[in-house]
Amino acid sequence: MSLRQLEVRQDIYLNKLTSFRIGGKAKLFFVVHSVDDIKLVLSKVSSKFYFLGGGSNLLVSDEDLSTPVITLGKEFDYIKKLDENIIEVGGATPLSKVLNYTIKEKFCGFENFSGVPARIGGLLIMNASSFGRSISEILEEVFVIDRCGNRGVIKKKDISFGYRTSSLKEERSIIINAKFRLVKFDGIRERVYFYLRKRFREQDFDFPSAGCVFKNPKDFSAAYLIEQCGLKGFTYGGAQVSFKHANFIVNRANAKAKDVSGLIEIVKEKVYNKFGIVLEEEIERWEI
Ligand SMILES: Cc1cc2nc3c(=O)[nH]c(=O)nc-3n(C[C@H](O)[C@H](O)[C@H](O)COP(=O)(O)OP(=O)(O)OC[C@H]3O[C@@H](n4cnc5c(N)ncnc54)[C@H](O)[C@@H]3O)c2cc1C
Structure with a gap:
């Protein structure tokens, strides 16, 4: 197969593909439709x-990216029931689709x-972790391609998971699909809505963001430290520390990546000066 048979797009606006609504164009953008494509x-x-x-979870540079961007095509957006309690989910499947499926099938685990x-x-x-549970808890195994193009199944016991990281991330493996073990639960719809309401109450969905910007340092919540510095609502260019959740930076008014970066530096400096704690970023930056 030659590159010409692949879906190669040019000049794709990444601000349309990121939750922050920030980022320049990807000069080369590959949509892969099969393992061979990858x-x-x-x-x-x-x-x-x-x-x-x-x-x-991305802060993409305002400049156009010369580094190629790869993404999984719709062939990797699926959910398959394998047996009573195990489902296989394609790597490109949106979480919202998985949640709808688990409501229909009365499975608990993702709520x-x-x-x-x-x-x-x-x-x-x-x-990812949320309200006391991390996604690795329900995982059985993943099917990956490593950066050299070798494919294989990795059992959960052979993956090390940390706070917002995994050995898969460090090895730069691409996740093709994953198997999850779930538990049948009649009250799953209520549980999903409970967590949805909790998230909307506590987090900022009024403006685009990438969720929490900083990892929680040991013994503290980053949001608490930022709030104690009086930074809620602090604005830099089009970026603002959320009034609702101090660990969110929101795209208030056509923010650029440079506005968010500037605000991150101010937050880090203020928190360091007041508490002597260096905040570490949770979001990932894509530079040119
Ligand atoms: C409103 C909001 C709320 C959030 N709440 C939470 C929360 O409660 N808990 C939490 O942990 N996070 C939260 N986040 C952050 C974010 O959703 C998570 O980090 C999530 O895991 C990112 O997944 P993604 O598919 O968007 O990945 P991306 O942002 O597209 O990418 C993140 C990283 O994953 C890699 N990646 C993506 N797909 C693959 C693949 N198939 N194979 C290999 N690598 C891949 C990318 O290369 C990149 O390194 C929140 C974000 C927002 C905007």
């Missing part, structure tokens, strides 16, 4: 590429993540 693209782009999931605008691959790579 292997081929990896052989062409060598190790320098970005991989896009739901775009909900803590209700409202997170992510896809399955991104949730696993980041080991």
